[in-house]
Structures are given as structure tokens and as C-alpha cells.
Amino acid sequence: MVGLGTMGAGIAETLAHRGLAVVGVERDHESLRRARARLAHSLDRAQGHGRLDPPSREDLLARIGLGTDLAAVADCDLVIEAIDERMDAKAALFARLDALCPPGTVLVTNTSSLSVTELAAGTGRPARVLGMHWFNPAPVMGLVEVVRTVVTDPDALEAVVALAGAAGKTAVVAADRAGFIVNALLFGYLNNAVRMVESRFATREDVDAAMRLGCGHPMGPLALLDLIGLDAAQAILASMYEQTGDHRHAPAPLLGQLVAAGLLGRKAGRGFYPYTAPDSGEVVGTGTAVGTGTAVGTGTAAAVEVPPVRRVGVVGSGTMALGIAEVLARSGHEVIVRARRPDAADGVRARVRTSLDAAVAKGRLSEQDRDGALSRLRATTDLGDLGGCDLVLEAVVEDLAVKRELFTDLDKVARPGAVLATTTSSLPVIDCAMATSRPEDVVGMHWFNPAPAMRLVEIVPTVLTGETAIAGALGLARAAGRHPVRCADRAGFIVNALLFPYLNDAVRMVEANYATIDDIDTAMTVGCGHPLGPFALADVVGLDVTLAITRSLYEQFREPAYVPAPLLEHLVRAGFLGRKTGRGFREHRRR
Known part of the structure; x- marks a missing residue:
């Protein structure tokens, strides 16, 4: 182990903890002194938390030999460098290691961003030079990215993957491209x-x-x-x-x-947020971070006093519409659901009751609260029945022409001052607003599926939305026990605008044979703590939905990287839409 800074010392400790003999080398005696102190501090913490007893600590230390002579690594089977993230310094070190070590020794760089191929080309053994990107802190983080080049020897790759496993880590393999996975x-x-x-x-x-x-x-x-x-x-x-x-x-x-x-x-002690002290994770104050200013469209809506929303109209009878209706009825609001067909209207209460009964069975809702929610819910096929509502929320098909026609009709029946909201996840809210004579009353209110479980609601004012409408939407979301966030009327709002380019990038990785679907999903769940990897998530969302939202982002921003990956388009064309069809990026059992 060459380089015993925070990362190098953590890797050495991890390997020794798993029973491997480690030779640690630093550049001078002062650096070596700091490395010993760093290692001792880490072991003290592990011992203090009961993860290491005194005999095991001594055994671990006995397996780590520390010094300043680089020649000490000449007899090692594998050498890992974790020095400064500078290509010139790493290249010079690899040239020295190449001269010191036998031809069969595998040389590994822990770089997080530099070209492994360039480092390998500077040696006489390019096939036996790989990347092994550990994550900080090494003793805790479970992921290691193993980086292969176009000339990597399969035996060397297998040896490095095996070392990661021996260290108790999950290894994923990636090609040598910027950023790895x-x-x-x-x-x-x-x-x-x-x-x-x-x-x-x-x-x-x-x-x-x-x-x-x-x-x-x-x-x-x-x-x-x-x-x-x-x-x-x-x-x-x-x-x-x-x-x-x-x-x-x-x-x-x-x-x-x-x-x-x-x-x-x-x-x-300060970055995007202010902290109580350097190296603290405790945020202080609620003031705006330097350079961030005020969000577009935020204005002073939080200070506007408006009567609370008590009666809500929900247009639509699909999963999202009824999920929202359930949430609002449970939170004490009178809810009128408008369905287009009598049979759909007749089924509203039964479908909502089924969901409420499930909540009762799981102990999340009392029978009394279930009955109260049902008493506040009714269904109709007459749009005019929504005329007395304080806020009308549409959750119909994600088609702009359909939504615009609906908003024109709502404009005629809703009382003056009623808030008209759309649940669109990707269409311009302003286009819905301009289908009415009262664009100041129109706002986006993007709920997430399943509505009874998801706490987030994106509140999306347009450039014409009035503060009263914004305050009404914010107040309703909070009264329903949701966490509202605000953003401007731009494709994807917050979540989709950040999420779907990331999903599209993951698909491009697979297209380029950069890494496998399984390794990419593993990297993002184990390495970043995401609940689902990008491919598992796309299969849940639906590949058709993923494609549609990615297209909408490209159409608005004209960002070349937002062009939907061809593999995504091909799968959708083939009818492989994810879990709902039994096959997407993976095969799924149909329920």
C-alpha cells in the first residue's frame, strides 16, 4: 500500500482486518508518523464501538508493516497506490514500481477520476495495471469499483475482483472511462x-x-x-x-x-449550508446559503393569508386521482371525485375503501378514521358539481390537448377565486393556465405515486400564478401531511429534471459495453445508498414513461445528452415496458 493518507490507511486497515499481510509505504518520516496516528485513531474508534477487541487490534497491527522504503513492496503479489490525485505523480510512481516488482505483480491505482489506461501505458506491463476505486471511509463503505482497460489480462482482473471480495467488499467492474460508474x-x-x-x-x-x-x-x-x-x-x-x-x-x-x-x-463549516463547526454535520440557521438567492416564483406566498382549502374536486378516476382523493379525505377535506363514466364513478368509493381497509389491517388507520374518510368522499360524472370547490385538481391522462380542454371547461364551472391545479409531471403548466381566463389561479401540484405513501408534492407556479393560488396549494399539501417543495415551471420540475438524465446516462453506459446492468445497479445502491439502481427504477417507473419524460426534457432544453438512448427506444418499441409488462431491462414475474 503506497500512500497512507486517509484513503490509503483505510484500505490498509481493511485488508489487514481480513487477515491479509500489508506492506505500507509513505514518502517520508513525518508522513509516516501521521499515518501511524491515523491508523491508531481509526482502531481506537473501532475498539470503542465494540467492533474490535484488544487482542484482535494487536493481531491487525502485526499484519501491517510500515516504512518509507518503496523497495519493501518488491515481494508483494499486488501493489495499490493511493497518493495525490495527480497524473504526473502517479505516472512517476508506477514507473518506479514497474522497475522494482517482478513481471507478474499486479499494479493498482485507487484513482477516482484519472485515466487508468494512461498510467498502464507508462509501464512495461500494461495488461497487469488496473484501477481499484475504493470509497471513503474504506473500512465502512461496501463498494469497490474495479477498472479494466482494453488490454487488461483476465487473470489480473480476476485477482483484483477476488481481493475486493476477500476484503469483504462488493466489487463492480467498469471500463476505463471518466468517472467509472x-x-x-x-x-x-x-x-x-x-x-x-x-x-x-x-x-x-x-x-x-x-x-x-x-x-x-x-x-x-x-x-x-x-x-x-x-x-x-x-x-x-x-x-x-x-x-x-x-x-x-x-x-x-x-x-x-x-x-x-x-x-x-x-x-x-460552511458550503451550501452553514454548519455549527468545521467537520460537523449539524446545519445551523435557516438563512439562504451564499450565492443561492431566492427561488424563481417563490415570492412571498408563505406570508399570504388565505382561507384554508376545505372542499377539493379531483378530476379523474385512475390510480393517481384516487390516491390523492384518499389522502385528502383522510386529512379531513371534503372530496368530490369526477369520473367520466357512471361505472367509473360507481367504483370510486369501493376502490378507495379497499385501500383504506388495507391501512386498517396494517394498523396504520383506525376503523373510525376510515369511516370518517369515506363519509367525506363522493363521486360524480357532472363537472358542474365541482363548482363549489375551493381547489380543483386534475389527474387525467398526460396529454396536453386533453388537459387544456379540461381547464377550459373548469374555467366555466369553478367559482371565482378557486384554485385550478394540474398534477402533470412533465407538461408546461403555463399551457394549461392559458386555456383559462384566469391564469393567475392556475398552479402545478405534482404528486408522486403511490400518493398515500409518498410525502412529496412539487408546487409549480407559472410566471402568471398569483400568490393566493400558490399559498392555497402549499396550504393544502401541508394540511394533507405532505412536504411541498417549490420550483419554476420548467420541464421535469425538480425530481424528474434531475432523475431522468441520470437514468438515460445509465442506459448509455450499457449501450457502450461500459458496465453491466447488474454492476451499475449494484454500484448505485451499495456505493450511494439509493434504494434502487437506475435499471431497477426504470423498470418500476415504466420504460415508456421514462422515454416520454426524457423526450420532454430534450424538447425543452435541447441538451444533446438528453436525447433518449437508442436502447431505451428499442425496448419500448418491442413492448418491453418494465414490471407492468413482465419485461424491461430485466424479466419480471407477472402478477
Whole structure:
């Protein structure tokens, strides 16, 4: 193990903990002293948490030989470097290792962003030089990316994958391209989130809440950047941009401004968020982070006092419409569901009751509350019955022509001042608003499926939406026990605009034989803590829905990288739409 900084010492500790003999080398005695202290501190913590007893600690230390003589690694079967992330320094080290070690020794770089192929080409053994990207902290994180080049010896690849397994890690294999798997998918998404805040499209809090609540991510993108370190993130993005030329990897100007100001994230005590102290994860205050400003369309709606929404009309009788109706009825609102056909209207209460009964059976709802919710719910086929509602919410088919016609009709029957809301996930809210004579009363209110389980609601004002309508939508979402976030009327809003380019990038990885579907999904679940990998998620969402939303993003932004991956289009054409058809990126059992 050459280089015993935070990462190198963590890797050495992990390997020794699994019974492997490790030779650790630092460049000078002062660096070696710090490495010993770093290792001792980590072992003290493990012992303090009961993960290591004193005899095991001594055995572990006995398996690690530390020194400053690089020649000590000459007898090792495999050498890992974890020195500074500079190509010149790594290349010089690999040239020395190539001269010191026998031809069969495998040389491994822990780089997170540099070209493994370039390092391999500088040696006399390019087939036995690979990447092994560990994640920080190495003793805790379960993922290791093993990076192969076009000339990698299969035996060497097998040896490195086996080493990761012996270390108790999950190995995924990726080709040598910028960012490997995790960073290639993660940092485009993170940079996109920075640009959202930079353009005042949404606030940092709303962007982070949207991705936590809407996608189940353990952290929002801005909080994650603060944890990674804004300087480290900027360096990774710059390296990826240099290799790909993709402007999505060009670090957002706001990121560079924060780094220049010394606001590097948690380690500095301030980044996108202010923290109680350097290296603390506790956020203080609720003021706006430097450089973020106010989100477009936010105005002062939170301060506008409007009567609470009591009666709600829901147009539609599909899964989403009835899920929303159930949530609102359970939260004390009077709900009128308008279905187009009598048979659909007749089935509304029965379908909602089935869902409520399931909640009662699971102990999540009392019989009394179920009966109360049902007493507040009724169905109709007459749009005019919604005339007395405080807010009317449409949840019909995702077709702009259909929605515009419906809003024209709602404009005629809704009382003056009633809020008219659309649940669209990808269509322009302004187009719905302009189908009415009262665009100031029209707002987007994007619920997530299944509505009874998902806490997030995206509130989407247009450039014409009045503060009263915004306050009404926000108030209804909060009264229903949901967490509203606000953003401007732009394709994808927050969640879809961040999520679907990431899914499309993952499909392109597979198209390019960059990594397998299983390895990509594993990388993002094990490495980033996502509840589902991108392919598992696309199969749940539906590949037809994924394609439609990706197309809508491309049509608005004209970003070349948003063009739907051909593989996605081919699967949809073949009728492989995901779980609902029994086959998407994977095969599924039909229920």
C-alpha cells in the first residue's frame, strides 16, 4: 500500500482486518508518523464501538508493516497506490514500481477520476495495471469499483475482483472511462442540482428535500456535495470534463465561487449550508446559503393569508386521482371525485375503501378514521358539481390537448377565486393556465405515486400564478401531511429534471459495453445508498414513461445528452415496458 493518507490507511486497515499481510509505504518520516496516528485513531474508534477487541487490534497491527522504503513492496503479489490525485505523480510512481516488482505483480491505482489506461501505458506491463476505486471511509463503505482497460489480462482482473471480495467488499467492474460508474452517474446529477440553485429555479432546501422524499436518496445533492467537499467535487468534475468534453461536467460557476471563497462544505463549516463547526454535520440557521438567492416564483406566498382549502374536486378516476382523493379525505377535506363514466364513478368509493381497509389491517388507520374518510368522499360524472370547490385538481391522462380542454371547461364551472391545479409531471403548466381566463389561479401540484405513501408534492407556479393560488396549494399539501417543495415551471420540475438524465446516462453506459446492468445497479445502491439502481427504477417507473419524460426534457432544453438512448427506444418499441409488462431491462414475474 503506497500512500497512507486517509484513503490509503483505510484500505490498509481493511485488508489487514481480513487477515491479509500489508506492506505500507509513505514518502517520508513525518508522513509516516501521521499515518501511524491515523491508523491508531481509526482502531481506537473501532475498539470503542465494540467492533474490535484488544487482542484482535494487536493481531491487525502485526499484519501491517510500515516504512518509507518503496523497495519493501518488491515481494508483494499486488501493489495499490493511493497518493495525490495527480497524473504526473502517479505516472512517476508506477514507473518506479514497474522497475522494482517482478513481471507478474499486479499494479493498482485507487484513482477516482484519472485515466487508468494512461498510467498502464507508462509501464512495461500494461495488461497487469488496473484501477481499484475504493470509497471513503474504506473500512465502512461496501463498494469497490474495479477498472479494466482494453488490454487488461483476465487473470489480473480476476485477482483484483477476488481481493475486493476477500476484503469483504462488493466489487463492480467498469471500463476505463471518466468517472467509472458511480462518479460518471453521480457528478452529472450533482452538477445539475447546483445549476438549479444557481439559476434560482429552486432553493437548496427544496432541491434536497425533493430528492430525499421523491427518490428515497439518503441525502439531497447539495448536502451530499457539502459532505464530499466542494473542492473535491470541483476537481472531479473538471477532470471528467477534460476527458469527456461534455459541458454537463463543466463545474457550475457557483461551485467555483464557493470554493474560491473557502466555503468547502462540512470540513470548512460552511458550503451550501452553514454548519455549527468545521467537520460537523449539524446545519445551523435557516438563512439562504451564499450565492443561492431566492427561488424563481417563490415570492412571498408563505406570508399570504388565505382561507384554508376545505372542499377539493379531483378530476379523474385512475390510480393517481384516487390516491390523492384518499389522502385528502383522510386529512379531513371534503372530496368530490369526477369520473367520466357512471361505472367509473360507481367504483370510486369501493376502490378507495379497499385501500383504506388495507391501512386498517396494517394498523396504520383506525376503523373510525376510515369511516370518517369515506363519509367525506363522493363521486360524480357532472363537472358542474365541482363548482363549489375551493381547489380543483386534475389527474387525467398526460396529454396536453386533453388537459387544456379540461381547464377550459373548469374555467366555466369553478367559482371565482378557486384554485385550478394540474398534477402533470412533465407538461408546461403555463399551457394549461392559458386555456383559462384566469391564469393567475392556475398552479402545478405534482404528486408522486403511490400518493398515500409518498410525502412529496412539487408546487409549480407559472410566471402568471398569483400568490393566493400558490399559498392555497402549499396550504393544502401541508394540511394533507405532505412536504411541498417549490420550483419554476420548467420541464421535469425538480425530481424528474434531475432523475431522468441520470437514468438515460445509465442506459448509455450499457449501450457502450461500459458496465453491466447488474454492476451499475449494484454500484448505485451499495456505493450511494439509493434504494434502487437506475435499471431497477426504470423498470418500476415504466420504460415508456421514462422515454416520454426524457423526450420532454430534450424538447425543452435541447441538451444533446438528453436525447433518449437508442436502447431505451428499442425496448419500448418491442413492448418491453418494465414490471407492468413482465419485461424491461430485466424479466419480471407477472402478477
